[in-house]
Structures are given as structure tokens and as C-alpha cells.
Amino acid sequence: MMTFAMNRLAQWHELTYLRSQSKRTGAIKLYLDFGFLPDMDADGAAEAWCEVAKHVKHPVLASTCGRK
Numbered sequence: 001m002m003t004f005a006m007n008r009l010a011q012w013h014e015l016t017y018l019r020s021q022s023k024r025t026g027a028i029k030l031y032l033d034f035g036f037l038p039d040m041d042a043d044g045a046a047e048a049w050c051e052v053a054k055h056v057k058h059p060v061l062a063s064t065c066g067r068k
Contacts, residue, residue, distance in 0.1 A: 006034050022048055025055045032058045
């Protein structure tokens, strides 16, 4: 279902914005796997994402927070 929805969004939109709670680590991993990227521009966002990276092992977060 998620794959279908993402494919439909891609047909109609170049950019999609998604919000989630930082404690929903399973959902965050799924969103990252589908190509969503962290928004690091908001105040405190870098700190928040690096905190999430402690619980969600994903290459996007590892590169964003200076971990490998």
C-alpha cells in the first residue's frame, strides 16, 4: 500500500513533505527507506535528527550526523 501511494505521489508531485514524531522510530525508518530526507533547516532539527539516529540505524542519518 505504501509503495502504491509513493508511486502515485511521484506521478503528481516533485516534492512531498511529511511530519512524524521523533519517538516513532519504526515509521521514521520506513519513511527514510522510501526516500524521505530529514529537514535540517528548522531550529534544533540537527540535534533532534542526531538523537533519532541513535535509535534508527539508517545511512541517511549516519551521513547527516557524522557517523558511519
